[in-house]
Amino acid sequence: MGQKIATRSKDYSQWYNDIVINADLAEHSDVRGCMVIKPYGFGIWEAMKDALDKMFKETGHVNAYFPLFIPKSYLSKEANHVEGFAKECAVVTHYRLKNDPDGKGVIVDPDAKLEEELIVRPTSETIIWNTYKKWIRSYRNLPILVNQWANVVRWEMRTRLFLRTAEFLWQEGHTAHATKEEAIEETERMLDVYATFAEEFMAMPVIKGIKSESERFAGALETYCIEALMQDGKALQAGTSHFLGQNFAKAFDVKYATKEGGQEYVWATSWGVSTRLMGALIMMHSDDNGLIVPPKLAPQQVVMVPIYKSEEQLNGVAEVADKLKEEFKAKGISFSFDDDDTKKPGWKFAEYELKGVPVRIAMGPRDLENGTVEIARRDTGEKNLVPLAEVANHVEYLLEEIQKNLYTKAKERLDNSITEVNSWDEFKEQIEKGGFISAHWDGTAETEQKIKEATKATIRCIPLEKKLEDGNCVLTGAPSKFRVLFARAY
Amino acid sequence: MGQKIATRSKDYSQWYNDIVINADLAEHSDVRGCMVIKPYGFGIWEAMKDALDKMFKETGHVNAYFPLFIPKSYLSKEANHVEGFAKECAVVTHYRLKNDPDGKGVIVDPDAKLEEELIVRPTSETIIWNTYKKWIRSYRNLPILVNQWANVVRWEMRTRLFLRTAEFLWQEGHTAHATKEEAIEETERMLDVYATFAEEFMAMPVIKGIKSESERFAGALETYCIEALMQDGKALQAGTSHFLGQNFAKAFDVKYATKEGGQEYVWATSWGVSTRLMGALIMMHSDDNGLIVPPKLAPQQVVMVPIYKSEEQLNGVAEVADKLKEEFKAKGISFSFDDDDTKKPGWKFAEYELKGVPVRIAMGPRDLENGTVEIARRDTGEKNLVPLAEVANHVEYLLEEIQKNLYTKAKERLDNSITEVNSWDEFKEQIEKGGFISAHWDGTAETEQKIKEATKATIRCIPLEKKLEDGNCVLTGAPSKFRVLFARAY
Ligand SMILES: [Zn+2]
Numbered sequence A, B: 001m002g003q004k005i006a007t008r009s010k011d012y013s014q015w016y017n018d019i020v021i022n023a024d025l026a027e028h029s030d031v032r033g034c035m036v037i038k039p040y041g042f043g044i045w046e047a048m049k050d051a052l053d054k055m056f057k058e059t060g061h062v063n064a065y066f067p068l069f070i071p072k073s074y075l076s077k078e079a080n081h082v083e084g085f086a087k088e089c090a091v092v093t094h095y096r097l098k099n100d101p102d103g104k105g106v107i108v109d110p111d112a113k114l115e116e117e118l119i120v121r122p123t124s125e126t127i128i129w130n131t132y133k134k135w136i137r138s139y140r141n142l143p144i145l146v147n148q149w150a151n152v153v154r155w156e157m158r159t160r161l162f163l164r165t166a167e168f169l170w171q172e173g174h175t176a177h178a179t180k181e182e183a184i185e186e187t188e189r190m191l192d193v194y195a196t197f198a199e200e201f202m203a204m205p206v207i208k209g210i211k212s213e214s215e216r217f218a219g220a221l222e223t224y225c226i227e228a229l230m231q232d233g234k235a236l237q238a239g240t241s242h243f244l245g246q247n248f249a250k251a252f253d254v255k256y257a258t259k260e261g262g263q264e265y266v267w268a269t270s271w272g273v274s275t276r277l278m279g280a281l282i283m284m285h286s287d288d289n290g291l292i293v294p295p296k297l298a299p300q301q302v303v304m305v306p307i308y309k310s311e312e313q314l315n316g317v318a319e320v321a322d323k324l325k326e327e328f329k330a331k332g333i334s335f336s337f338d339d340d341d342t343k344k345p346g347w348k349f350a351e352y353e354l355k356g357v358p359v360r361i362a363m364g365p366r367d368l369e370n371g372t373v374e375i376a377r378r379d380t381g382e383k384n385l386v387p388l389a390e391v392a393n394h395v396e397y398l399l400e401e402i403q404k405n406l407y408t409k410a411k412e413r414l415d416n417s418i419t420e421v422n423s424w425d426e427f428k429e430q431i432e433k434g435g436f437i438s439a440h441w442d443g444t445a446e447t448e449q450k451i452k453e454a455t456k457a458t459i460r461c462i463p464l465e466k467k468l469e470d471g472n473c474v475l476t477g478a479p480s481k482f483r484v485l486f487a488r489a490y
């Protein structure tokens, strides 16, 4: 490889980019703000997608697909929604090209102008609620528990691979319910699904909470979120679940006949996570040697590298690899044997380290004689000599161990990064050190805005688990009943 | 339900639409040409996707993701490609909306005009080969075996659900190879994958062949295809695999260092199937009672309907259903028990028939006494009384049987629909009857065009399996060495 990456302490932002590029996760395309997700990066996203999709289905959801384009007028139907979304969008105005009469390629055909412009979906509430209007007649049609895996576009001037791109991949759940209670239950259920996924698959501890009014999704009555902490002390919103009330039902006139024969507006939720999670995953565990992928999401869990001088030695190791392959297969562990003879073992070690393969097995001439292999774990770098008969079991155990260890380390970091702060001076000092600040706030958007302007810190969430205590707003001194979490964020 | 569908003999086209709509597969959206794929339809597509994706991976391919947008100038880089694709596209010209100064919603911000327009991908060869240029340096980087699952847009004025829509879902494989032979091998391998998928999963027999020059993909040197025959005697192209030669490598200047130290242009293939396959699947097996889904692609393979007068009877049947559920689960068979008490058994029978659920189990009071259930298969309508202890095994066998039977019936229909024709009069008469016509052709685009104009029949393919025989073109009488297949097509 020889591709050195920056260290976190020297240049965190460069370190992140180096990993994304050098571990073959993604790259910028020539189209402003649109990334190419490379096969290795996409393999991780596929593993995330599979796990989430299974959880959605287990909670009663089904997938469907809605149009990429949204008529411009739909966006203005829900007043708050348009304020939040209508601005930075890709707008389709024409539907045909024609040959340039000057013979220079193609030009847009001015005769093929659309009567109403189409917006490439930045999110699908409007087109979906326009559809639900046709699907919902009575309480018998409810609930509707639909999810969509899709690409969306939000024009961005300053982009970062995975973290902020004009086009990104995501899932968006859109559910319709007969009652407010049911809709809130659903909103909370999906927040729990996201939190469970983050913790069990991404080994990423999160704080569950609700957003302040000014950080709410455009059109929502309440936005629930999970917040994670990156290694540089900045927070990252990893998933949101919105209780939309009857806003979209009213905007698109979606009523249902109740059991009692009345007519009521339908209650709505929406919830989503995106390829942004890839950015969170990368920053959560990786180190100065490269990416670290939790075993449950690793496209490649175990790699074996032969060390040999003779053809005979290679054949010996290859025979062992063949046997191990069967044993790993039986355990559902993905394994590959890298016998590429154009690269040296040292090069391969560095490469798999860079790519974050959780377990590396090496086997040389002495191992062949002794019937052992060297097993290295990516997270700690620890190496062990293991007898052949024990390899499969040892690795199975190790993968679980690594998954747990990554979570434990991240959880410790998170727990140590929440600081209670009681004065404005303390606040300004502490925010420079990174992490979450737990502080009293007077509940006004004005104060929130002032704090943001002064420190770049935003209210990440009002934690669901919070103790009630009397206190005073860290900025204004006005009375407050509980603390909220501030941080600088991605 | 009460939703009557048209019969095939009376109005084939209406029959197709009725099934798509009434079986809850898809519907038109308010966005011209864009469909909504409903959960039940999407469930079938997901099953197809899963099966195909597995086959792609087994043949060494990986997934990736490339931008939705293509700079306009890219389309003109490959001369033939632009002729075939540049015309009917969705064109993004602006990236921002703003509030209408008159207070009426939002308008396109004239200040946010793109310097170069972006095209919503109609297919991704150009953006992908522009990317491959960065990935390929030497023979060591080859082959690249990448697939993408994506949405694409080709503006269409006349649309039909699944068969022809402006936006559709598909997969597009794009591979890069060091040699011509390897690329051709890949093209043929993927054609075989498609044919195997069509026959084993969709129970849809296909004819493998290559396209005549005028039916070739824009930019390809050779287009391989699989052709299927619908029940109305029209052909449907179900998948294509293109040998692109070095056309795209030359257009995007993608060369690689050979082992011997030279520089060569890279060889390319691309191959794809789309949600159009849903249209083929629907038309392949369904009957005047509704959809028929092959068991391997059915989102719901078995449904059980209780027939009862008392709560006690319902409880008895529900107990049986619980046991069966476990037995089916162990066999990997999807099963649901429909105890919705707002609908009568007769209504449910018709509904599941309409939706094409392969096996229906009914159990009434007498069955409870006798320890039997009634098992009905959707394809033939045949019913059997089966003792409880045998149900799981019987159904497992039945699902295989239905899968086979659907294929056998379709294969018989296909085999009986290929007619050898040796004169122009015969041709004109036969084409009205539908099916494939096997006829000699002089090999010229001119004759092909004349036949098309006279009869609406196109050359579907030059079959891969063909016998060489001397003959005379059915239109011009010019000498010909083998027969090709003509048909009217979707
Ligand atoms: Zn051990």
Ligand SMILES: [Zn+2]
Binding pocket: B386, B390, B393, B394
């Ligand atoms: Zn039987």
